Amino acid sequence: MKEEIKKKKLQRKKWRIIVLSIIVIFLIVLIAPPALNKIVENKVKEKLEQLAPVATVGFSSIHANFFASSLSIKDLSIRFQPVTSDSTHHHSLNFSKADFTGINFLGVILNKKLLINKLKLEKGSINLDLFLLDKKDSFPNLLSRMLFKNISIDHFETDETNVWNHTGMENKLLLRGRINIDDININSSLQSSFHFKAVQCNVTNVDYTIPSLNQTVQIRRLLLDSRSGMLRIDSLKITSEKVSDPKIAETFISSVQISKLDVLKLEDKKLIAGTIVINKSNAHIFNCKSIQKKSKDESSVDVDLNQPFSEVSIDSLVIDHSSLNFESAFANNLGTKKKDFDMMHLKNFSIRHFLIKEATVKVTSKNSNRLTIDEIEIANLNKSINSSFNWSSLKCNISDINYFIPGAYRTVQINKLIADSKKKLLRVDHLKISTQYSKFQYGRMLGRQADYIKATVPRIEISDLDFKQLLQKKVVADKIEIDESKIYFFRDRRLPRQLKEQPMPNGYLDKIPIEVRVNTLKINNASILSEEFPKSGNESGYLTINNANISMSPLLNHPGKNDPAYSNTHVEGSIMNAGLIEATIHAPLTKNTYFIRGAIKNMDLPKLNPSAENLGKFHIESGVLNFLEFHFTATKEKATGEIIGEYHNLIIDRLKEKNGETKVAKMPTFLLKHLIIPKNKDKSLNVKKRTGKIDYKRDPTRVVTFYFLKSLLSGIRTSFTLGFLLPE
Numbered sequence: 001m002k003e004e005i006k007k008k009k010l011q012r013k014k015w016r017i018i019v020l021s022i023i024v025i026f027l028i029v030l031i032a033p034p035a036l037n038k039i040v041e042n043k044v045k046e047k048l049e050q051l052a053p054v055a056t057v058g059f060s061s062i063h064a065n066f067f068a069s070s071l072s073i074k075d076l077s078i079r080f081q082p083v084t085s086d087s088t089h090h091h092s093l094n095f096s097k098a099d100f101t102g103i104n105f106l107g108v109i110l111n112k113k114l115l116i117n118k119l120k121l122e123k124g125s126i127n128l129d130l131f132l133l134d135k136k137d138s139f140p141n142l143l144s145r146m147l148f149k150n151i152s153i154d155h156f157e158t159d160e161t162n163v164w165n166h167t168g169m170e171n172k173l174l175l176r177g178r179i180n181i182d183d184i185n186i187n188s189s190l191q192s193s194f195h196f197k198a199v200q201c202n203v204t205n206v207d208y209t210i211p212s213l214n215q216t217v218q219i220r221r222l223l224l225d226s227r228s229g230m231l232r233i234d235s236l237k238i239t240s241e242k243v244s245d246p247k248i249a250e251t252f253i254s255s256v257q258i259s260k261l262d263v264l265k266l267e268d269k270k271l272i273a274g275t276i277v278i279n280k281s282n283a284h285i286f287n288c289k290s291i292q293k294k295s296k297d298e299s300s301v302d303v304d305l306n307q308p309f310s311e312v313s314i315d316s317l318v319i320d321h322s323s324l325n326f327e328s329a330f331a332n333n334l335g336t337k338k339k340d341f342d343m344m345h346l347k348n349f350s351i352r353h354f355l356i357k358e359a360t361v362k363v364t365s366k367n368s369n370r371l372t373i374d375e376i377e378i379a380n381l382n383k384s385i386n387s388s389f390n391w392s393s394l395k396c397n398i399s400d401i402n403y404f405i406p407g408a409y410r411t412v413q414i415n416k417l418i419a420d421s422k423k424k425l426l427r428v429d430h431l432k433i434s435t436q437y438s439k440f441q442y443g444r445m446l447g448r449q450a451d452y453i454k455a456t457v458p459r460i461e462i463s464d465l466d467f468k469q470l471l472q473k474k475v476v477a478d479k480i481e482i483d484e485s486k487i488y489f490f491r492d493r494r495l496p497r498q499l500k501e502q503p504m505p506n507g508y509l510d511k512i513p514i515e516v517r518v519n520t521l522k523i524n525n526a527s528i529l530s531e532e533f534p535k536s537g538n539e540s541g542y543l544t545i546n547n548a549n550i551s552m553s554p555l556l557n558h559p560g561k562n563d564p565a566y567s568n569t570h571v572e573g574s575i576m577n578a579g580l581i582e583a584t585i586h587a588p589l590t591k592n593t594y595f596i597r598g599a600i601k602n603m604d605l606p607k608l609n610p611s612a613e614n615l616g617k618f619h620i621e622s623g624v625l626n627f628l629e630f631h632f633t634a635t636k637e638k639a640t641g642e643i644i645g646e647y648h649n650l651i652i653d654r655l656k657e658k659n660g661e662t663k664v665a666k667m668p669t670f671l672l673k674h675l676i677i678p679k680n681k682d683k684s685l686n687v688k689k690r691t692g693k694i695d696y697k698r699d700p701t702r703v704v705t706f707y708f709l710k711s712l713l714s715g716i717r718t719s720f721t722l723g724f725l726l727p728e
Contacts, residue, residue, distance in 0.1 A: 040064040040105050044071065055080045064105075069117075071100040076121075082132060089129045095161075096123035102154070114148040117155065124161030127171065130209070153184040165208070177203025177222075199226045199263060215240050215249075226263035229274065232256070254280035260315070270311040281322040310346060316353040326363040349383040367404035367411070367436075374399055394421040394467055409436040409445070410453065421467035424477075431457040439490040440533075448498045452490040459483040462518075473514040480518050480555070485526045493535045501700045504592040504636055505585075508704075509557035516557045523550040526573075534615050536657060541614035545581075548573035559589040571598070576610075579603025579625060596641075596708065597631040605650065613655060613662070618672075623650035626682075630712055632694045639711035641694040644687060645719060648680050676720055692719030 041062045048057040060075035076098045081090040102117020156179075163174040183197035206219035220235035233256040240249035260274025359373035373396070380392035401414035415430035433455040435442055442452045464478030503511065526549070531542040552569040569585040583598030603625035613619050625647045632641020654668035673679075681690050694715035698707050 037064045037066050040066055040071070044073075054082060066105055069101065069103050069105065071103055073098040073100075089131050091129055091132060092127045094125045094127075095121045097121075114151045116151075116153045119153050119156045121158045121161070124158055126161060126163045128163065128165045128174065130165045130167045133165065134210075149187065151184070151186040154182065156181045156184055172207065173205060174208050175203045175206040175219075177201060179203070197264070199224060224263070226261070229258075229260040229262065231258040231261050231263075249283075249285050251281065251283040253278055253282075269309050270313075271309045272311075272313050273315070275316040275318070276314055277318045277320065278322070279320050281319065283322075283324045285324075285326045311348045312346065312350065313348065314351045316355070317351050318355045318357070319359065320357045322356070322359045324359070324361045346383055347385050349381075349389075351381040352379065354378040354381050369403050371401040371403075372399045373397075388471060390468070390471070391421075394419060404436075409442065410434065411436065419467070421465075424464045424466070426462040426465050428460040429458070431455075431460060439531075440492060443492045443495045447495070449491055449493065449495045450498075454488040455485060457482055457485040474517065475514060476517045478518070479520045479522065482521075482523045482526070484524065487526065487528045489528075489530045490532070490540075492533045494533060497701070499701045502703050504704055505587065505594065506557075506589070506592055509555075512557050516555055518555040519553060521550075521552040521555045523548065525549065528573075532615055537614055537617075537662075538660065539614045541611040541616075543608075543611045544576050545573045546577055556589055563589065565589065575600070575603065576607045578605070578607035592636045594634045595631075596634060599630070600625060600628040602626065603628075605647075617655045617657075619653040619655055619664070621651040621653060623652075624648050628716075630694070630715060632711055632715070634698075634708065634711060636698065636700070638698055639694055639696045639707070639714075641711075641715065643692045643694065643712065643715035643719060645690050645692075645716070646682055648682060650677060650679055650681075652677060678720075690719065692716055694718075 041064045044062055044064070051057060056079040058075075058077040058079075059073045061073075063072045063074075064070070074097050076093075076095045078093040079090055080093070081087060083089060099120045099122070100116050100118070101120075102115075104113070104115035158179050160176060160178055162176045164171050165174050166172070178201065180200040181196050181198070185195045187193055187195075201222065201224045203219075204221045206217065206222060208218075209216045216237075216239045218235075218237040218239075219233055221233070223232045224230070233253070236251075236253040236256060238249075238251040255278075257277045257279075258273050258275070262270070262272040265272045354377070356373050356376040358375075361371050361373070363369040376394075376396040376398070378391045378394050381389065382391070383389045396417070396419045398417040399415060401412070401417060403412045404410070405412065411434050413432040413434070414428055416428075418427045418429070419425070433453055435452050435454065437445055437452075439452040443450050459482075461481045461483075462475075462477045462479070463481075466474075466476040469476040509516070525547055526545075528545045528548060529542060530544075531540050533540040548571070550569065550571050552567060554564060554567055556563055556567065565588060567587050567589055569587070571581070571583045571585070573581055575581055580601045580603075581598065582601075583596060586595040586597075587593070605623035605625055606620045609620055625645065628643060628645040630641065630643040632639050652669075652672050654665040654672055655662050656665040656668075657663075692715040694711050695718075696707075696711040696714040702710075
């Protein structure tokens with residue numbers, strides 16, 4: 001009985017303990033959360049207050065849930081003032097609500113680490129100070145005041161947020177959109193303090209001006225997903241402005257699409273991507289002279305080619321339907337020097353496939369230069385830090401090239417240029433060279449004698465061309481062929497002649513700004529018309545060479561030790577469609593000594609009257625030059641050699657000008673017909689009487705073609721007994 005009573009007492013005691021425990025637990029559950037939540041809220045407020053004066057944080061309420069590991073701040077506002085002594089420049093951030101979930105409150109309370117599973121900001125408005133953005137010191141100052149050594153956020157996202165910038169009293173919308181960032185880690189003790197693993201964003205209405213460069217970037221929409229490596233930009237516009245000048249640059253791109261972009265590498269200045277497609281770009285550069293002046297005179301602005309990336313690796317870059325227009329530009333401002341490329345300290349630059357389609361390039365100033373790129377395709381374009389740009393293959397199709405040669409007043413037009421490095425082929429279709437002024441205006445404008453030139457060339461083809469040598473300013477090829485060119489020269493002899501020393505043929509080759517190494521140069525079926533207006537007289541004279549064929553082998557302008565000692569040139573053609581000329585020039589490549597041998601055959605001499613009458617002041621009544629063989633050696637000083645001729649029925653009248661009319665000079669004509677020039681010189685005549693000695697001193701101020709022609713004429717003069725009486 002006593003045992004039963006004892007057991008009942010124990011049971012009642014146990015129930016009292018259980019009930020009491022339940023009551024205690026209930027009280028703890030009821031009272032502890034608000035208390036703990038209050039502790040957390042107070043601790044958060046305390047931490048936020050410690051950010052002052054660099055950052056001032058305001059809110060309408062803070063709600064914490066210790067057991068749910070969540071924190072909610074309503075009407076969050078942050079005024080960030082990096083320079084505490086200057087209250088005029090600050091950033092401000094405002095959100096209707098900030099939700100923290102999965103937050104480690106023990107880390108917050110113990111002031112060691114801030115670990116957050118998710119941070120969401122709602123209905124945001126961010127106002128950034130343009131002055132502070134340009135200084136780029138806001139973020140480091142914020143890190144120096146950071147309350148936690150380490151902040152880790154698994155997921156960060158914002159609702160649609162408007163970002164503004166302000167300068168004084170003016171506010172400007174920079175962008176609006178949403179952003180998601182995963183695995184954020186901020187560690188103030190590390191040099192690179194901010195890291196993340198993935199980012200997604202969808203922003204619109206981007207409008208940002210970089211103050212120091214006066215550049216404005218505008219984007220209608222930007223989509224980015226780092227996990228898939230996708231970046232898309234729609235309607236990108238970049239303009240450069242200067243307060244005292246009009247716009248000096250403007251670029252518009254319809255869209256940019258990038259796949260397999262390694263976003264995390266961008267932090268290390270590395271652009272690693274799969275395919276980049278740039279659609280419908282249009283770039284205008286204005287007032288290039290202003291740009292050059294800015295780079296020289298304004299030392300505070302660093303204008304060079306220091307690129308934003310130290311490494312570039314792209315599988316494929318495609319530029320589709322683009323245009324580039326330089327307006328009010330000068331050629332010397334658009335040139336790029338080698339030292340400019342040396343400033344591009346790229347550790348690695350690689351584009352496996354580079355394609356430009358449907359592009360136009362224009363340079364508009366006093367004269368307009370332009371071209372249309374139908375297609376340029378380059379494989380494995382690359383550059384290392386210690387090398388120049390290189391590629392494995394190049395293919396291009398360029399049309400409608402129009403280039404004005406600075407200082408020469410001449411324009412070069414090309415209908416189509418085709419190049420293929422795999423086939424080692426370069427072809428130019430329909431080349432045209434024209435002079436800006438008329439044939440009489442050209443010399444008058446220069447104030448001296450000069451060659452007015454018009455030329456058309458249907459086809460130029462370079463075969464077995466080493467394209468990689470072009471980067472070294474070398475043309476190395478097997479053959480250059482020029483077909484059916486038509487060339488017209490005009491010179492006004494009434495103008496003063498420029499007494500400037502003219503080069504010999506090798507000298508012209510030396511003036512070519514690139515090294516040329518070609519096995520054979522061939523000019524096929526060319527037509528040349530040379531017209532001159534005489535110093536005295538009313539009509540010009542002309543000379544034509546038709547069906548001209550020229551073959552030169554080799555063509556070298558900087559011969560080496562292992563190169564051939566001589567270059568041989570063979571020339572043939574029809575003079576005025578009256579007779580044939582053939583000549584061979586044997587020339588040492590390292591000396592200005594030329595061995596010339598050739599012949600003129602079956603020349604109907606009266607057909608030379610358009611030149612003879614107006615330039616030489618004589619008229620050929622009749623005559624056939626059966627042949628004229630010649631050989632002579634020409635140096636920089638003089639030409640020596642001989643001619644041997646045979647002709648029949650040669651009758652020549654000497655002409656004179658009287659009262660503006662051309663008439664026969666009776667006495668000189670009588671002397672020509674009866675004393676100086678025999679009517680016939682055929683093979684029955686002794687060779688010595690048909691031979692003339694060439695001994696002609698060169699005038700270094702005359703072009704080399706004049707020198708060779710005068711040397712030949714000097715031999716003809718001496719072939720006549722009284723040839724010294726003939727006019728020069």
